[in-house]
Amino acid sequence: MTDASAFASQEDVLATAGSWLAEGRKVAIATVVKTWGSSPRPVGSRLVVDGEGAMVGSVSGGCIEGAVIKEAFDVMAGGAPRLLDFGVSDEQAWDVGLACGGKVEVWVERLEA
Amino acid sequence: MKAALFNDLQAARAAKAPVALVTALTDGAQALVYHDRVDGSLPEAVVAETRRRLRDNAGGVVEHGDARYFVDCHNPPLRIIVIGAVHISQTLVPMAAIAGYEVIVVDPRASFATADRFPNVRLVDDWPDEAMEALKPDSRTAVVTLTHDPKLDDPALEVALKSDAFYIACLGSRRTHARRLDRLRELGFDDATLARIHGPAGLPIGAVSPAEIALSILAELTAVLHEAPAVAKAA
Numbered sequence: 267m268t269d270a271s272a273f274a275s276q277e278d279v280l281a282t283a284g285s286w287l288a289e290g291r292k293v294a295i296a297t298v299v300k301t302w303g304s305s306p307r308p309v310g311s312r313l314v315v316d317g318e319g320a321m322v323g324s325v326s327g328g329c330i331e332g333a334v335i336k337e338a339f340d341v342m343a344g345g346a347p348r349l350l351d352f353g354v355s356d357e358q359a360w361d362v363g364l365a366c367g368g369k370v371e372v373w374v375e376r377l378e379a
Numbered sequence: 380m381k382a383a384l385f386n387d388l389q390a391a392r393a394a395k396a397p398v399a400l401v402t403a404l405t406d407g408a409q410a411l412v413y414h415d416r417v418d419g420s421l422p423e424a425v426v427a428e429t430r431r432r433l434r435d436n437a438g439g440v441v442e443h444g445d446a447r448y449f450v451d452c453h454n455p456p457l458r459i460i461v462i463g464a465v466h467i468s469q470t471l472v473p474m475a476a477i478a479g480y481e482v483i484v485v486d487p488r489a490s491f492a493t494a495d496r497f498p499n500v501r502l503v504d505d506w507p508d509e510a511m512e513a514l515k516p517d518s519r520t521a522v523v524t525l526t527h528d529p530k531l532d533d534p535a536l537e538v539a540l541k542s543d544a545f546y547i548a549c550l551g552s553r554r555t556h557a558r559r560l561d562r563l564r565e566l567g568f569d570d571a572t573l574a575r576i577h578g579p580a581g582l583p584i585g586a587v588s589p590a591e592i593a594l595s596i597l598a599e600l601t602a603v604l605h606e607a608p609a610v611a612k613a614a
């Protein structure tokens with residue numbers, strides 16, 4: 267069941283990214299590429315953001331989305347794709363909102379027209 | 380991500396073709412890895428590791444020298460098409476669902492394929508050949524025939540053998556299976572094609588009860604899915 271539902275949820279998010287791009291919106295895609303410890307969303311989870319800040323999907327339980335969206339805006343403005351690193355120690359995790367103490371790497375890129 | 384690559388990715392997913400999106404976690408260069416080709420430029424070792432991960436549906440970071448790559452697997456959902464709403468199916472269906480498979484039961488006999496006997500599962504009451512044509516088995520689909528009735532099993536097998544189904548198995552004794560192979564041979568299937576059929580279905584674990592038989596079938600198809608060497612080839 268996990269397999270099918272993971273596929274379905276990915277499909278929705280990427281399909282949304284495609285239709286937003288077709289509408290002429292700026293689109294950035296953030297993807298969880300690695301997790302350590304207790305992370306709320308598994309590898310492959312995606313957050314799609316447009317130039318106005320509309321979003322679908324998620325890369326965490328909501329704790330790092332703010333920081334990811336900030337980087338997504340920069341990438342949509344022409345910045346290079348980048349790897350974001352959240353967590354490490356419990357203390358830092360708390361600072362960025364990963365209160366669970368997990369660690370997560372997120373890749374942020376622009377969907378180019 | 381370039382729009383052209385994104386469109387290719389979406390097209391492969393829509394066609395239910397297994398594909399991995401590989402991203403270099405430095406400059407963001409990307410490639411698509413299919414089972415038989417690669418669109419983009421990647422070291423040979425990374426392609427091999429990507430294909431292994433695609434088979435096991437295990438995305439993640441692959442390290443190669445100083446470089447890191449993210450492998451994102453896009454596989455169609457795993458499915459089992461069960462031909463025959465019989466006693467063993469009543470055990471196999473819930474066990475397969477727990478193992479993560481989408482299960483479809485095909486049986487045109489209305490008294491067998493009832494929602495009472497098979498709650499929470501997709502029942503198809505078309506003839507097996509029509510049902511199979513519509514379900515389009517792909518490389519993430521297993522087909523298991525359980526009716527013992529050639530009128531029902533054989534038409535399903537004809538479609539399964541022409542598909543990319545990763546596992547095809549038939550319940551029945553060795554004698555029953557030999558007769559089945561004879562019939563399929565008369566229909567024009569060669570020995571290499573018929574060797575794809577696992578018959579009698581399941582690993583030889585001395586299974587007797589329906590649950591044990593279901594377990595042996597699930598174990599065998601799991602081994603085939605992950606290409607576990609001891610049992611990957613049909614007997």
